Amino acid sequence: MHDQIHAYRANHEWFLESQMSQTTHDLVVMFKEKLKRRKPRGKASEPDVNGVNSLQKDVSMRSEESEPRRSFTDPVRTSIDSMSHSNRPGSRDPNSNFQADRATRSSSEWRRDALTTLARNMDMNMQAPQYRRQRQALLRTEQSEAWYAKAKSAASQSELEAGKIIVKVREHERRDPNLFGNLPSEAVPDVQSRDMGGRFLVNLDRINMSAICAIAQRMPKGAHQHLHFNSEIPPDVLFPHARSPDVQDTMFIRSTVPLTGPENFRDCEIVFNVFPKYMISADCFSPSYNPNAKDPNNCPWMLWRVFREAFPERMAPAGPDNLDAAERWARSKMVISVEHTYGDRTTHNSSWACFNQSTRAFKGLVGYEGVYRWYIGHAIDSMIKDKVMYAELRPMLLDKAIPSNDGLRKLDLKEQMSIICEEIVKKRKELEARNELDKFPFGIKIIYCTPRSIPLAKMKTELEDCIQLKLQFPDLICGFDLVGAEDRPNCIKFYADLLLAFQQTCKELDISIPFMFHAGETLIDTGGSSDPENSNLYDSLLLNAKRIGHGYALLKHPHLVEKYKQQNICLELCPISNELLHLCGNAREHPYPQLLAAGLHCTLNADNPSLFRGASTVSSSLSYEFYQVMVGDPRMNIHGWKQLAEWSLEHSCLSSEEIYHAKAIYAREWEAFCQWVVDEYGGYVSTLDDLP
Ligand SMILES: [Zn+2]
Numbered sequence: 001m002h003d004q005i006h007a008y009r010a011n012h013e014w015f016l017e018s019q020m021s022q023t024t025h026d027l028v029v030m031f032k033e034k035l036k037r038r039k040p041r042g043k044a045s046e047p048d049v050n051g052v053n054s055l056q057k058d059v060s061m062r063s064e065e066s067e068p069r070r071s072f073t074d075p076v077r078t079s080i081d082s083m084s085h086s087n088r089p090g091s092r093d094p095n096s097n098f099q100a101d102r103a104t105r106s107s108s109e110w111r112r113d114a115l116t117t118l119a120r121n122m123d124m125n126m127q128a129p130q131y132r133r134q135r136q137a138l139l140r141t142e143q144s145e146a147w148y149a150k151a152k153s154a155a156s157q158s159e160l161e162a163g164k165i166i167v168k169v170r171e172h173e174r175r176d177p178n179l180f181g182n183l184p185s186e187a188v189p190d191v192q193s194r195d196m197g198g199r200f201l202v203n204l205d206r207i208n209m210s211a212i213c214a215i216a217q218r219m220p221k222g223a224h225q226h227l228h229f230n231s232e233i234p235p236d237v238l239f240p241h242a243r244s245p246d247v248q249d250t251m252f253i254r255s256t257v258p259l260t261g262p263e264n265f266r267d268c269e270i271v272f273n274v275f276p277k278y279m280i281s282a283d284c285f286s287p288s289y290n291p292n293a294k295d296p297n298n299c300p301w302m303l304w305r306v307f308r309e310a311f312p313e314r315m316a317p318a319g320p321d322n323l324d325a326a327e328r329w330a331r332s333k334m335v336i337s338v339e340h341t342y343g344d345r346t347t348h349n350s351s352w353a354c355f356n357q358s359t360r361a362f363k364g365l366v367g368y369e370g371v372y373r374w375y376i377g378h379a380i381d382s383m384i385k386d387k388v389m390y391a392e393l394r395p396m397l398l399d400k401a402i403p404s405n406d407g408l409r410k411l412d413l414k415e416q417m418s419i420i421c422e423e424i425v426k427k428r429k430e431l432e433a434r435n436e437l438d439k440f441p442f443g444i445k446i447i448y449c450t451p452r453s454i455p456l457a458k459m460k461t462e463l464e465d466c467i468q469l470k471l472q473f474p475d476l477i478c479g480f481d482l483v484g485a486e487d488r489p490n491c492i493k494f495y496a497d498l499l500l501a502f503q504q505t506c507k508e509l510d511i512s513i514p515f516m517f518h519a520g521e522t523l524i525d526t527g528g529s530s531d532p533e534n535s536n537l538y539d540s541l542l543l544n545a546k547r548i549g550h551g552y553a554l555l556k557h558p559h560l561v562e563k564y565k566q567q568n569i570c571l572e573l574c575p576i577s578n579e580l581l582h583l584c585g586n587a588r589e590h591p592y593p594q595l596l597a598a599g600l601h602c603t604l605n606a607d608n609p610s611l612f613r614g615a616s617t618v619s620s621s622l623s624y625e626f627y628q629v630m631v632g633d634p635r636m637n638i639h640g641w642k643q644l645a646e647w648s649l650e651h652s653c654l655s656s657e658e659i660y661h662a663k664a665i666y667a668r669e670w671e672a673f674c675q676w677v678v679d680e681y682g683g684y685v686s687t688l689d690d691l692p
Pocket of ligand 1: 226228518549607
């Protein structure tokens with residue numbers, strides 16, 4: 001071990017020597033000469049102070065001119081290092097003269113001299129001004145190259161002031177024991193404290209008390225690019241619709257097992273659907289209940305009204321007062337809970353399986369005529385409250401029809417898209433009448449989604465349907481996406497030939513349906529196979545995607561990072577979704593700072609907010625995402641917020657004229673927001689101490 005240390009130190013000395021500039025090397029030689037001329041050993045206990053001091057001055061003056069990276073190689077320091085380990089057999093010694101001089105002195109004298117020299121250098125601290133200048137220059141360069149530099153350079157006075165306020169409030173909230181207060185210390189943090197930027201659902205009650213969250217709710221967000229259609233409205237809002245007179249005799253529920261014991265209540269999956277009222281109702285609570293939905297001779301559906309009446313109260317978890325026992329139980333299967341999300345046995349795969357079960361339950365509660373029509377206006381109102389001015393929604397369009405309220409008719413895709421268009425126009429007129437059209441001036445557009453799990457033949461018909469819808473609703477259909485867990489088949493490559501043909505057809509028809517694939521929403525990034533070369537990130541690039549959903553795994557591919565930047569592919573980041581589906585532990589572990597620092601254009605998105613928001617019915621889908629990135633990295637600031645929002649408009653499917661118009665509205669809203677922050681929080685912040 002001792003020999004290993006010697007060998008390391010010798011190599012280290014050689015390295016330092018080899019890193020010196022010629023100028024520094026000359027100084028070392030000069031220093032050695034000065035040391036040789038010192039008083040004879042034993043006549044004075046002090047080293048040649050004058051010689052060392054004059055050398056120090058030489059070093060200081062000349063190192064100003066030398067290359068900054070090398071100026072830290074201090075000949076005095078090098079000499080002291082050499083003093084501390086001489087007489088090592090086999091060690092390489094670049095200062096042989098100095099070493100010889102050392103041989104004439106005792107070890108204790110050398111050690112004392114070394115400490116004296118160190119103490120003098122610490123007192124004089126001659127390198128410090130230069131070091132500080134270099135450090136400032138380093139910081140200024142990094143700031144000028146930051147991904148939000150453009151927004152910062154254009155910032156108004158109120159934006160600069162608001163930015164300082166937000167940072168100060170954030171750092172005080174981090175320390176405030178009533179909000180977070182879980183700080184590094186020798187003492188184990190109090191169990192009541194929370195870790196700012198820690199687990200989202202654990203922190204949600206504190207987040208809702210936070211001034212940063214209140215500021216995020218007020219912030220103009222621009223466009224919402226990644227929002228799944230069935231997952232926008234929480235169950236607390238959907239269940240009152242499902243028991244309304246419109247569907248009280250036609251809304252049915254199905255379970256995957258008979259509900260005969262606590263385990264079955266806990267483990268079953270449930271789905272909803274609307275059927276004609278004359279359909280025979282099953283009994284999910286009977287031991288003889290047959291859940292098989294594929295058997296044409298079996299009906300596994302139970303009328304939801306009857307189910308609710310028969311539901312055993314003891315099986316109901318706590319929940320909102322406006323829901324009955326059955327609704328609270330069903331809700332617990334649809335909303336991702338703290339217990340499940342952060343449980344010991346929870347994994348990315350188990351989270352995905354639960355997530356898929358939840359989305360299947362939502363589907364029947366949103367997918368019928370009455371709610372489908374009501375949903376559009378409600379979603380727009382919700383987005384306006386969240387300060388979103390435009391959205392591109394992602395409905396799953398594999399199932400081609402939804403039922404009417406009475407279950408007697410089926411509404412095909414054309415009728416569904418017509419409903420969306422009608423409701424957009426209706427909402428537009430409402431906003432115009434209130435002189436509020438600038439709050440949501442462009443309506444919504446639709447990204448056609450289909451699962452990546454379907455066979456090739458089915459994908460072929462999906463692409464046909466997408467083109468048909470685009471021709472019928474040219475202003476509504478704006479993109480095509482493949483969705484589903486990426487660690488399961490199929491990868492995008494599997495469909496590449498069909499997707500290329502689709503692209504060529506769009507070109508020949510002079511229509512635009514850009515790809516916006518879910519890609520890189522995975523930790524293993526192998527496209528549902530064992531082969532990393534099946535990563536969907538390759539095919540998203542080659543198929544010229546306009547944006548990709550998530551892109552979480554992109555940093556594994558430095559070459560692709562550069563290519564994505566060259567092709568201006570935007571990443572629709574969904575930090576809360578990624579945490580709750582176990583890609584990362586919390587916002588601080590999410591790679592958004594690195595993706596942004598790499599120069600990639602990104603936006604923030606809620607993905608499936610009604611599953612991810614716990615008990616919240618507040619319209620704050622995107623506000624929470626902006627809050628999370630603000631507390632997840634101390635380098636995030638108000639200019640970063642603005643840049644993310646501006647990219648959401650620039651990378652949207654609006655026309656260039658609409659984007660120009662949108663950015664003008666946004667600039668006005670942004671300035672009003674910054675002034676509001678100053679007016680609302682400026683006085684409060686002036687009472688807060690400056691933090692170290
Ligand atoms: Zn998604």
